[in-house]
Amino acid sequence: MSARLSRRTLITSGLAGAALAPSTGWAKANYGAPDAIVLARKIHSMSSDFGTIEALAIRGDRILAVGDHADMRDLATSRTRVIDARDAVVTPGFIDSHSHPLSANEAISVNVDLRTIAEIQAALKARAEKTPPGEWVIGHAYDDTKLAGGRPVLRRDLDEVSTEHPILITHRGGHTGVGNSKAFEAAGVTAQTPDPDGGKFYRDADGLTGRVAERGLYRLRGVETYPQSDRASNQENARISSRRMAAAGLTSVTDAGCGTEEYVAYLDALHAGDLSVRVSAMPRSRPDRDGAPSLYERFKAAGYRSGDGGHEVRIGAVKYGADGSASERTMRMSTPYVGRPGDYGILTMSQAEIDEAVDDALANGFRIGIHANGDVTIDMVLNAYERALKGWRGTNPRLRIEHCSLVTPELLKRIKAIGAIPTPFYTYAHYHGNKWVEYGEEKMRSMFAHKSFLDYGIPVAPASDYLPGPYEPMMALQSLVTRKDFDGRVWGPNQRISVEAALRICTVNGAYASFEEDVKGAVTPGRFADLAFLGDDPLEVDPEALKEIKVLRTMKGGQITHEA
Numbered sequence: 001m002s003a004r005l006s007r008r009t010l011i012t013s014g015l016a017g018a019a020l021a022p023s024t025g026w027a028k029a030n031y032g033a034p035d036a037i038v039l040a041r042k043i044h045s046m047s048s049d050f051g052t053i054e055a056l057a058i059r060g061d062r063i064l065a066v067g068d069h070a071d072m073r074d075l076a077t078s079r080t081r082v083i084d085a086r087d088a089v090v091t092p093g094f095i096d097s098h099s100h101p102l103s104a105n106e107a108i109s110v111n112v113d114l115r116t117i118a119e120i121q122a123a124l125k126a127r128a129e130k131t132p133p134g135e136w137v138i139g140h141a142y143d144d145t146k147l148a149g150g151r152p153v154l155r156r157d158l159d160e161v162s163t164e165h166p167i168l169i170t171h172r173g174g175h176t177g178v179g180n181s182k183a184f185e186a187a188g189v190t191a192q193t194p195d196p197d198g199g200k201f202y203r204d205a206d207g208l209t210g211r212v213a214e215r216g217l218y219r220l221r222g223v224e225t226y227p228q229s230d231r232a233s234n235q236e237n238a239r240i241s242s243r244r245m246a247a248a249g250l251t252s253v254t255d256a257g258c259g260t261e262e263y264v265a266y267l268d269a270l271h272a273g274d275l276s277v278r279v280s281a282m283p284r285s286r287p288d289r290d291g292a293p294s295l296y297e298r299f300k301a302a303g304y305r306s307g308d309g310g311h312e313v314r315i316g317a318v319k320y321g322a323d324g325s326a327s328e329r330t331m332r333m334s335t336p337y338v339g340r341p342g343d344y345g346i347l348t349m350s351q352a353e354i355d356e357a358v359d360d361a362l363a364n365g366f367r368i369g370i371h372a373n374g375d376v377t378i379d380m381v382l383n384a385y386e387r388a389l390k391g392w393r394g395t396n397p398r399l400r401i402e403h404c405s406l407v408t409p410e411l412l413k414r415i416k417a418i419g420a421i422p423t424p425f426y427t428y429a430h431y432h433g434n435k436w437v438e439y440g441e442e443k444m445r446s447m448f449a450h451k452s453f454l455d456y457g458i459p460v461a462p463a464s465d466y467l468p469g470p471y472e473p474m475m476a477l478q479s480l481v482t483r484k485d486f487d488g489r490v491w492g493p494n495q496r497i498s499v500e501a502a503l504r505i506c507t508v509n510g511a512y513a514s515f516e517e518d519v520k521g522a523v524t525p526g527r528f529a530d531l532a533f534l535g536d537d538p539l540e541v542d543p544e545a546l547k548e549i550k551v552l553r554t555m556k557g558g559q560i561t562h563e564a
Contacts, residue, residue, distance in 0.1 A: 034059050036081040036558060037072040042537065043090040045523040046507050056090075058529040061557030065525055088552050089537040091503065092523050093251025093530030094473040095510025098369075098402055098423040098463035101241040101255055101279075102262050103174065104140050107233035112169050113141035116148050120169070121161050128162045136186075136227050137162065139169035141467060142178065145434035153178045155210025168220055173468040175325035177217050178210045187220045198348040213330055214346055221289075228289060234265035239274040246276035246561040248472045249532035249551040252510065252520060254280040256369065256402060256423075256465075257319040259288050260295045266313045276554075276561040278530075280316040280514045281309075282369055285357065296366075305365030307515060311528070316514060317367035317400055320357050322349040323377040326405045326447070327428065327468050329438050331373030333406060338440045344376070351380050358384040362397070369400030369423075375408055382414045389418055398515065403465070407449050412456045421513050423463035424448045426476040426506070429492065430547075431469060433485020444492040450480055450505065451495040461513035462506040477502045477538055478546035499538050499546070529558040 034057035043053045045066065055072040057064040065075060076082065104111070110127045112120045120142070128137045144152035158167045158180035166183040170176075184190070191207035199215030201208060212220060220226070229237070245253060255262060258281040269275040283295040296318045299305070308315045324330025324346040329337060332345035349357075354370065361368040372381045378401060385399050396419040404415075404422035415422060425448050429436075436444050446452070453460035464471035480502040484490050497505075511521025520528050535550035554562040 031064060032059060033077040034064050034072075034075050034080050036083055037076050038083045038085055038090065038531070039069050039072065040085045040088055040090040040533070043523055044092075044503065044539070046092050046504060047522045047524045050524060053523070056523060056529075058558045061528055061559075063523065063525050063527055063529050066523060085533050085553070088533040088535065090523070091249075091532050091534065091538075092507040092521055093528075093532050093554065093556065094249045094506050095252040095462060095513075095521065096245070096250055096464050096466070096471050096473075097254050097461035097510050097513045098256040099253050099466040099471055100174065100257060100468075101245065101253055101277075101466065102234065102237045102265060103467045104241070105229055105233075105237060106140075106240060107236055108138070108227050108229050110137065110139040110169075111141055112139035113143065113146075113172065115146060117151075117153055117157055120153060121157060124158070124161045124167060124169070128165050128167075131165060133164040134166075134225075136166045136168065136183075136225065138167070138227060141172045142169040143172050145432065152211070155180055155184075155208055158183075158210060166223070166225075168226075170217070171328055171468075173325045173327040173465075175217070175330055176211060176213045176328045177220065179212060179220055180210065183220055183223075184208055184210075186223045186225065189219060198346060200346070213328070214324060214348055229261070231261075231264065231268065234261050235268040235272065235274070238262075238265040238269035239272075239276075242269065242274070242276040242279075243562070245471060246554045246556070247551060247564075248474070249534070249554055249562075250277055250471065250473065251528075251530035251532070251554065251556045251561075252278040252280070252514075252516075253471075254282060254316055254514065256282045256463075257284045257321075258282055258295060259284045260292070260298060261288065263295055263313075270312055275312065276556065278312055278314070278520075278556065280314045280516075282316040282319040285318055285320050300364050300366075306367040311516070311519060314514070317369040318357075318361050319369050319371070319402070320349065320354070321371035321402075322354055322381060323347050323371065323373055325468070326373045326403065326425065327432050327435050329435065331403075331405060332376045333374040333443075334376050335443070337438045339438065345374055347377065349380075351383065354380055354384045355387065358388045358399075362388055367397050367399060369402045371402040373403045373405040375406045375411060378404055378407065378411050382411065382418070382420070385418055385420060386414065398513070400461075400513070403463070406443065406447050407452060408446065412449075412452055412458070415453075416456045416458050420458075421461050422453060422458065423461045423513065424450060424453075425465055425469050426450075426462050427464055427469045427472070427479045429483045429495075430475060430479035430485055433487055433489055433491065436485075436491045441491070445494050447492060447495075449492075449495050450502075451497050454497060454501060459509045459512050460505060462510045472547065473506050473532075474534075474538075474549045474551070475547040476506060478543065480505070481543045481546065484544065499543065503538060529555060531555040
């Protein structure tokens, strides 16, 4: 569609559904003058009705009309704010359908996203020196594959930091961690302690290596003295995290596993005017950290269900986890990891447990999203979904498969048949290249299979899984389009997609995943004025430079949440 359309067919009332307004004067007379107009270099509306346009008008928090520069100037009055963004290419605000915005917990945790063991030790030691003996020192964003020197952090490395403080650093993937001797002592774990069901304490000839996985990690975090944030620091985490996400062009995120503390933090930040993104909160099924009933149980008891709440903080699908991690190489597969014969990964739920969770969610008016990375686990989740949806007469509940990393043609057919929503990692192919060696080139042809999902007509959702993966949409576009990692290796070239398809995933499909396609995901009248202003056109730059595109401005509901 041409950027310059006739005014008779172009101006569409955002407050009157699909009615076509015959003139800009008619729109102004019936709906009032816009509060603001945006004049851009170009706007990718992500709508087949409008295509690429030049300008838009905003009234309140919604888009009133779209068109060319002249159209929008005709709508403006002397009180209309003019945002001259003719240096920018505008897209719908980006959507992240699976993340953990508060997981870094920076108010009480040390950032150990560092590249040497010595640097990690120094950062932890600095915190230990300010911490009374016996109290925990914790770190986040540890990543063994980003370390120089070729080996991960071990228990003995953390013992060198302190033998008086329990120390636990958590992998950015969230499924594994490394503790020092004092941490294991506090948790009552020795080299002879059996692995918990669905978890592991790693050992070598010297005993515990320090690495723990899945429910083994829960054991250490479950110690009574393990540090917890308070309400004020949780609110501050929400402010910091949402502001950083807005700076990357995000306007909506899904917290995929929200506890009561996190939910309250979002509400507190919202009421204080400090929440820079819209949040779909997937209530966590596990009990809260203090042992109190889970947010899901609290919502059920109160009669709430998925979709309740406003568009600022909204209740999403209940979240469960059925296997391990892709980035931490613990997901459950039908074939073993490269170089690890007999290691097929970890299951954390049985088929019966998955069936029960799905039945309970649907019976209580909740959608459900189950973390399932490996093909074995995806099969189990689909078994439960297919069973529960037999004879279903209502609207497609869009049951979610969180991550849905390793697929097969048969699994793809089943996902399409029941209308499920997969949320594979969108920055992983690029950012986590070193990890894919343990899967191998052949397996990577079927992992994070965005092209396969699109080929099967499946509305695949955009997902960072932050903190495990970076959330920046520009990096996501580059990863989806090139599948090339930092070292130039291409992982699964058959899964490359076009820039336009990647943009659609990160906007339109993100809105569909949360049942909000009528109010976000595209630049059209009636939808929220959620916009990203970019320094270059993603459709025109070198695909290997997509992540270098600057986000000049972000707008949520007509209000600027970031300006470079």
